[in-house]
Amino acid sequence: MKNGARKGKSLAQLCVEKGMTLTKKRKVIINVIEKDPGHLNTEDVYNRAKMEDSSISIATVYRSLKLMRDYNVIDHHSFGQEHQHFESPMKSHHDHFVCNECGKITEFTDNSLEKLKINVARSHDFEMHSHRLEIYGLCSDCSKTSQ
Numbered sequence: 001m002k003n004g005a006r007k008g009k010s011l012a013q014l015c016v017e018k019g020m021t022l023t024k025k026r027k028v029i030i031n032v033i034e035k036d037p038g039h040l041n042t043e044d045v046y047n048r049a050k051m052e053d054s055s056i057s058i059a060t061v062y063r064s065l066k067l068m069r070d071y072n073v074i075d076h077h078s079f080g081q082e083h084q085h086f087e088s089p090m091k092s093h094h095d096h097f098v099c100n101e102c103g104k105i106t107e108f109t110d111n112s113l114e115k116l117k118i119n120v121a122r123s124h125d126f127e128m129h130s131h132r133l134e135i136y137g138l139c140s141d142c143s144k145t146s147q
Contacts, residue, residue: 010034011030011033011034011068011073011074012027012030014073015030015068015071015073018071018072018073019071020067020068020071020073024053025049025053025055025056025060025064026064028049028052028053028056029045029049029056029060029061029064029065029068031052032045032048032049032052033045033074033087036048036087038087038105039087039105040087041084042058042061042062042065042084043058045061045065046058046061049061065084069084074087075087093109093114094107094108094109095107095108095109095110095113095132095133095134095135096108096133096134096135097134097135097136097137097139098134098135098136098137099136099137099138099139099142100136100137100138100142101138101139101142101146102139102141102142104139104141104142106139113133117131117133
């Protein structure tokens with residue numbers, strides 16, 4: 001899916017367009033993802049969904065997130081960890097710094113870097129639809145403590 005294909009649509013709309021049934025529990029999970037600006041793991045989604053619907057199970061959250069991931073309606077990242085992190089695809093494009101020490105994830109955008117990626121793709125006669133950049137290292141806090 002090209003980046004622009006998701007703009008202006010809610011996560012629920014994307015799910016319906018992909019043919020997913022929007023159950024009450026899936027709507028709760030979607031609401032949790034859309035409300036949070038960060039990178040939620042499955043436990044985070046479950047704990048927040050449980051506050052909205054006490055009957056929701058961790059198994060329902062796992063199944064729903066897997067389905068949304070398989071249907072390409074949510075963004076997911078591993079950030080070098082064993083578990084997945086999820087975020088709303090409605091956020092504007094950004095890249096990530098990931099701290100190897102504390103696991104902190106920092107979003108950033110850089111127009112010159114975006115132009116460079118486009119130019120590199122063109123120079124290789126490649127039609128880029130999307131991309132993902134994760135830069136690993138030490139955040140400023142961990143860098144200070146390691147010196």
